[in-house]
Amino acid sequence: MNFTTSEENYIKCIYHLQQETGTVNTNSLAAEMHTRPASVTDMLKKLKAKKLLQYERYRGFKLNEAGKKVALEVVRKHRLWEYFLVEVLKFDWDKVHPIAEELEHISSDELVQRLDKFLGNPSFDPHGDPIPDRNGKIPVLNQLNLSEIPVKKTVTVSSVSNQTAQMLEMLKHYKIALGTQLQVNKKFAFDGSLEIKVLKQSPCIISEQVAKNVFVHYEL
Amino acid sequence: MNFTTSEENYIKCIYHLQQETGTVNTNSLAAEMHTRPASVTDMLKKLKAKKLLQYERYRGFKLNEAGKKVALEVVRKHRLWEYFLVEVLKFDWDKVHPIAEELEHISSDELVQRLDKFLGNPSFDPHGDPIPDRNGKIPVLNQLNLSEIPVKKTVTVSSVSNQTAQMLEMLKHYKIALGTQLQVNKKFAFDGSLEIKVLKQSPCIISEQVAKNVFVHYEL
DNA sequence: AATAAAATTTAGACAAATCTAAAAATTTAA
DNA sequence: TTAAATTTTTAGATTTGTCTAAATTTTATT
Ligand SMILES: [Mn+2]
Ligand SMILES: [Mn+2]
Ligand SMILES: [Mn+2]
Ligand SMILES: [Mn+2]
Numbered sequence: 001m002n003f004t005t006s007e008e009n010y011i012k013c014i015y016h017l018q019q020e021t022g023t024v025n026t027n028s029l030a031a032e033m034h035t036r037p038a039s040v041t042d043m044l045k046k047l048k049a050k051k052l053l054q055y056e057r058y059r060g061f062k063l064n065e066a067g068k069k070v071a072l073e074v075v076r077k078h079r080l081w082e083y084f085l086v087e088v089l090k091f092d093w094d095k096v097h098p099i100a101e102e103l104e105h106i107s108s109d110e111l112v113q114r115l116d117k118f119l120g121n122p123s124f125d126p127h128g129d130p131i132p133d134r135n136g137k138i139p140v141l142n143q144l145n146l147s148e149i150p151v152k153k154t155v156t157v158s159s160v161s162n163q164t165a166q167m168l169e170m171l172k173h174y175k176i177a178l179g180t181q182l183q184v185n186k187k188f189a190f191d192g193s194l195e196i197k198v199l200k201q202s203p204c205i206i207s208e209q210v211a212k213n214v215f216v217h218y219e220l
Numbered sequence: 221m222n223f224t225t226s227e228e229n230y231i232k233c234i235y236h237l238q239q240e241t242g243t244v245n246t247n248s249l250a251a252e253m254h255t256r257p258a259s260v261t262d263m264l265k266k267l268k269a270k271k272l273l274q275y276e277r278y279r280g281f282k283l284n285e286a287g288k289k290v291a292l293e294v295v296r297k298h299r300l301w302e303y304f305l306v307e308v309l310k311f312d313w314d315k316v317h318p319i320a321e322e323l324e325h326i327s328s329d330e331l332v333q334r335l336d337k338f339l340g341n342p343s344f345d346p347h348g349d350p351i352p353d354r355n356g357k358i359p360v361l362n363q364l365n366l367s368e369i370p371v372k373k374t375v376t377v378s379s380v381s382n383q384t385a386q387m388l389e390m391l392k393h394y395k396i397a398l399g400t401q402l403q404v405n406k407k408f409a410f411d412g413s414l415e416i417k418v419l420k421q422s423p424c425i426i427s428e429q430v431a432k433n434v435f436v437h438y439e440l
Numbered sequence: 441a442a443t444a445a446a447a448t449t450t451a452g453a454c455a456a457a458t459c460t461a462a463a464a465a466t467t468t469a470a
Numbered sequence: 471t472t473a474a475a476t477t478t479t480t481a482g483a484t485t486t487g488t489c490t491a492a493a494t495t496t497t498a499t500t
Contacts, residue, residue: 006487026448039488041449046486058448058495089334099328108319114309226457246478259458261479266456278465278478 001050001070005105008074009033010043011052012104014063015071023060072136078104079125079132080115086126087119093126093177094168128159128178128215144218147192147211151184155216162213170210175201182216221270221290225325228294229253230263231272232324234283235291243280292356298324299345299352300335306346307339313346313397314388348379348398348435366404366434367412374403375436382433390430395421402436 003011013032017024026044030037048055052067063071081103085096113134116122123139124130130138143158157180160171171177175198185203186195192208223231233252237244246264250257268275272287283291301323305316333354336342343359344350350358363378377400380391391397395418405423406415412428 004486027446035487036489037448038450038490042487085331089331089338091330091334095330099326099331102326102328103323106319106322108322110311110315111305111309111319114311118309224456247476255457256459257478258460258480262457 002107003050003070007043007047007050008070008105009101010040010047011063011067011071012074012078014053014061015068015075018062023062025060069136072132072138074104076132076134076136077106077112079129080112080119080122082125082127083119083122083131084115087122092172094165094172096126097163124159124178126178127163128157141217143215145212146184146196146214146216147194147208149184149216149218151186153218154181154183155218156181157214158217159215160213161215167210167213171214174198174204174206176214222327223270223290227263227267227270228290228325229321230260230267231283231287231291232294232298234273234281235288235295238282243282245280289356292352292358294324296352296354296356297326297332299349300332300339300342302345302347303339303342303351304335307342312392314385314392316346317383344378344398346398347383348377361437363435363437365432366416366436367414367428367431369404369436369438371404371406373438374401375438376401377434378437379435380433381435387430387433391434394418394424394426396434 010029010033013029014024017028017032021028026037026040030040033040044053044055044061047053047067048061051064052070053061053063055061078100081100082093082096085091085099086093091099116134121133122131124141130141132138141158144155146155146157149155157176157178159178160167176182181199182196184194184196188194192211193205194208194211195203195205197203230249230253233249234244237248237252241248246257246260250260253260264273264275264281267273267287268281271284272290273281273283275281298320301320302313302316305311305319306313311319336354341353342351344361350361352358361378364375366375366377369375377396377398379398380387396402401419402416404414404416408414408425412431413425414428414431415423415425417423
């Protein structure tokens with residue numbers, strides 16, 4: 001089966017939303033897609049006709065197995081292209097999303113296979129998000145939230161959940177990127193802020209809001 | 221100004237046709253685009269409204285300077301991506317056209333700049349066609365048709381004008397690719413066929429029809 | 441349980457890109 | 471120089487994806 005760019009964007013968006021909430025509703029999908037609820041309803045009918053999702057009117061919806069498979073293929077392409085843009089073409093990691101949003105719709109399967117191979121079958125994209133393999137299998141990483149780790153423990157930044165330009169700009173300022181090693185010096189109970197020490201940088205303070213969006217891993 | 225995929229495909233196609241014939245007519249464009257004359261007329265109105273071409277109804281049409289500029293940008297992207305697919309991802313040269321036909325519509329200017337730089341600012345695509353530079357300037361190569369070169373002169377294959385799958389399959393069989401060095405041993409007046417000797421291969425005979433589509437260059 | 445509020449869908453419209461069939465203009469040829 | 475053939479355009483539909491405004495259904499609140 002073949003899908004339009006618009007269908008693929010909806011499918012991917014539904015996939016991300018249902019990862020968090022199980023079942024998805026019309027308004028939140030409309031908000032996420034920057035479109036109108038009526039447009040969402042129209043598209044839901046098409047995707048249901050193509051047997052990609054469970055959907056009863058007024059009842060919410062979620063992708064079935066066929067839908068998830070399509071979503072994972074698009075996610076795979078998106079993240080492989082992001083990896084390419086950052087690692088090969090040397091883009092900053094906060095500039096690649098909109099370009100990958102276009103590249104993910106290029107249809108050739110062989111292109112994806114060869115790109116994957118050329119890149120060395122990477123497991124994570126430049127934002128630390130896992131790249132599904134050709135079978136849709138997603139690598140798991142035992143990761144913790146930065147706000148929850150013990151002090152004085154050296155950890156490695158593995159992903160960032162808020163990927164807005166504002167957030168990424170802020171992380172760039174702190175010189176925090178994926179793979180950056182750091183430790184928490186002190187936790188302030190008053191507002192949940194943290195003093196952290198990034199390797200080779202002087203200590204600095206980050207808000208709880210930032211910390212909540214940074215995930216790290218460390219050896220046990 | 222921003223253009224749709226469909227507009228870009230029409231513009232590119234008009235560009236190629238007017239290179240040969242000066243001014244283009246509705247039916248030949250429809251044939252080349254695998255569409256109907258009525259659809260061409262519809263698109264011509266849009267492109268004229270966007271001031272990309274000279275067009276009076278029933279009178280034929282051609283791109284103006286603005287239109288040529290757009291065409292050259294699309295051609296540049298197409299050929300850069302083909303170069304990428306062959307040289308970086310190791311696709312066979314006869315497989316890349318349909319993929320580049322999609323990739324050429326990715327809109328980011330910075331992507332094109334970085335891709336060009338990463339590839340080493342190549343001047344010719346895998347089919348030997350020149351790649352316009354960022355200003356739309358096209359490199360010229362002093363080339364001759366294979367059917368016209370003197371015997372026993374070593375020449376280098378520089379481009380192939382018929383790029384159908386059938387032609388490329390045939391050239392692959394003969395082990396002729398861009399950059400291949402060869403010489404003509406003998407010319408047969410009867411049917412215009414040639415005995416050629418490809419470097420490191422034993423001599424073989426090619427038809428006049430094939431030779432007419434192969435262009436070569438050599439030092440004077 | 442009745443009513444108000446919120447969420448969702450339907451109805452109807454529009455733009456882009458395509459098509460077929462018919463009309464109009466141009467070119468060719470008797 | 472008319473008539474025939476060819477080319478091109480117009481008229482009117484269709485599909486996809488979107489929208490606004492109105493209607494419907496569900497959920498929350500008195
Ligand atoms: Mn996208
Ligand atoms: Mn990403
Ligand atoms: Mn194209
Ligand atoms: Mn080419």
